Amino acid sequence: MGTLTEEIFSRRLGRPVHAGEIVVAPVDYAMAHDVTGPLAIEAFRKLDVPLWDAERVIMVFDHILPANTVAAAGLHKIVRDFADDFGVTHVFQEGICHQLMVEKGFIRPGGIVVGADSHSTTYGALGCFSAGFGSTDIAVTFATGRTWFRVPESIRINLRGALPPGIFPKDLALKVIRMLGAEGANYLAVEWGGEAVAAMSVDERLTLANLTVDFGGKAGLCEPDEQTRLYLGDAEVVDLHPVRPAYRQVLEVDAETLEPQIACPPAIDNVQDLSAVEGMPLDEVFVGSCANGRIEDLAIVAGYFRGRQVHPRTRTIVVPASKKVYMEALARGYIQTFMEAGALVMNAGCGPCLGRQHGVLGPGERALSTSNRNYSGRMGSPKADIYLANPAVAAASALAGAIADPRGLN
Amino acid sequence: MARIFKFGDAISTDAIIPGRYNVTTDPTALGKACFIEARPDFVTSVEPGDVIVGGRNFGCGSSREHAPMAIKAAGIQAVIAQSFARIFYRNAINIGLPVIQCDAVYDAVADGDAINVDIQSGDIEANGKMFRGETPGPVAMAIMDAGTLIDLIKTRGWAAIEEVS
Numbered sequence: 001m002g003t004l005t006e007e008i009f010s011r012r013l014g015r016p017v018h019a020g021e022i023v024v025a026p027v028d029y030a031m032a033h034d035v036t037g038p039l040a041i042e043a044f045r046k047l048d049v050p051l052w053d054a055e056r057v058i059m060v061f062d063h064i065l066p067a068n069t070v071a072a073a074g075l076h077k078i079v080r081d082f083a084d085d086f087g088v089t090h091v092f093q094e095g096i097c098h099q100l101m102v103e104k105g106f107i108r109p110g111g112i113v114v115g116a117d118s119h120s121t122t123y124g125a126l127g128c129f130s131a132g133f134g135s136t137d138i139a140v141t142f143a144t145g146r147t148w149f150r151v152p153e154s155i156r157i158n159l160r161g162a163l164p165p166g167i168f169p170k171d172l173a174l175k176v177i178r179m180l181g182a183e184g185a186n187y188l189a190v191e192w193g194g195e196a197v198a199a200m201s202v203d204e205r206l207t208l209a210n211l212t213v214d215f216g217g218k219a220g221l222c223e224p225d226e227q228t229r230l231y232l233g234d235a236e237v238v239d240l241h242p243v244r245p246a247y248r249q250v251l252e253v254d255a256e257t258l259e260p261q262i263a264c265p266p267a268i269d270n271v272q273d274l275s276a277v278e279g280m281p282l283d284e285v286f287v288g289s290c291a292n293g294r295i296e297d298l299a300i301v302a303g304y305f306r307g308r309q310v311h312p313r314t315r316t317i318v319v320p321a322s323k324k325v326y327m328e329a330l331a332r333g334y335i336q337t338f339m340e341a342g343a344l345v346m347n348a349g350c351g352p353c354l355g356r357q358h359g360v361l362g363p364g365e366r367a368l369s370t371s372n373r374n375y376s377g378r379m380g381s382p383k384a385d386i387y388l389a390n391p392a393v394a395a396a397s398a399l400a401g402a403i404a405d406p407r408g409l410n
Numbered sequence: 411m412a413r414i415f416k417f418g419d420a421i422s423t424d425a426i427i428p429g430r431y432n433v434t435t436d437p438t439a440l441g442k443a444c445f446i447e448a449r450p451d452f453v454t455s456v457e458p459g460d461v462i463v464g465g466r467n468f469g470c471g472s473s474r475e476h477a478p479m480a481i482k483a484a485g486i487q488a489v490i491a492q493s494f495a496r497i498f499y500r501n502a503i504n505i506g507l508p509v510i511q512c513d514a515v516y517d518a519v520a521d522g523d524a525i526n527v528d529i530q531s532g533d534i535e536a537n538g539k540m541f542r543g544e545t546p547g548p549v550a551m552a553i554m555d556a557g558t559l560i561d562l563i564k565t566r567g568w569a570a571i572e573e574v575s
Contacts, residue, residue, distance in 0.1 A: 022547075047560060075435075143563070182467055375424045376448065377428050
């Protein structure tokens, strides 16, 4: 009984669990990466206990890959030594942690997964309760296989109607952030539903769940359905639905009338219709990230780039979310299309999103990105401006050298 | 009396410790880089025991625990804000950085004002006025009593949290 969140916790604990309760619950997996992992490992070593389960600890090199400074290499060494010392075998350097958690089959509907990264909300797209934590919380999970939760109340968001051409889940997420504000879901879970979500692929739902934390959400969930079953290649996906749920808030959003949405600097909730910022010259366009670096996103961009050139004043950087995405893009000819168009294609990982590698912004520069963060200083200089948009807007803007509407292009 | 460093709304963990400066686990190095780009005068003028007063959604964004570590290592006694982003709040409590949610202080103080904070009671005195911070939840209280989450789990295990849940 209850919201998706209450259903998941009730099943996990074998008793009815209601929002507001504080519970200590076992988790399926605990993930950390090359920046949060070292702190988690140091905290874990202070506990001086055996690792809970070497098969359920996931370590990913993605934020600084390959290491670009001695300091970064030192962080990586801490993670590699830990993996050696404790027999951790799920150690990956082939893409963004969140994409790999999903691709590698660690995410199951009805599961509970914790990650030392805020965008761990992403796995909710498959009907898993997943949330981001700091390194110390993850260290305690490394030791015990459990963590504590205050079971959150939920906001239900019903996305009505079908997405028009040129409009994508990113626009829906940014529209919701525009309506609710950057802390609109702080301490709350978000359920994404309605006709538009039912019609979405899992890749598209991953974008919605990913951006949930960017308006404060603790988790962002979609009900598992036939799409989920097809994606997981498994008929035995648990039946999981909200049962007479009591929501904190229900928000209805009309997909059919939506314009492309742009998050303008310096805040994720400073969202405007594309027309308000159209024509602004750009120094950099970034296509990638855990928000929009999947094969469907690259397909959109390749569609616009085919036979065209990116604008010479705009450095255009494409970063596939994972090796699997990269190789699929190779097989489909997208990588060739990107390179022929004049874009730089980098190895799979977080790319320039966090301002540490692969396209750092200088003072006075302006970038448009398909990622999820536009805080001052996020991608480099605090005097640089970051605009966030869907992959089609990114593609059209790279071609124009300025923020552009994709809907006039084929 | 401690000095107030006043910040606005939506202070992100990217502002507290940018991604180019958290490539370390050393608290001292993190402390030296606290607000290094967003407010360069912070590290050069902060004194042990000073207090940060922030607006809404303090600590939003990345889950990097380097952010509360940097603030703590810079010598800050406590962060008072109108609201905190969930992960930052939990991280701060976990590592023993006092965080106090209080709505009214923000509009009553300016940058550089003097302030007295009683961490235990949440009583705040600034500009001749008294304020009371919101009472933390039971788990946060248990962690604060132990010092850090690691201290609590090491000494008492999950029972310490199960008994207050």
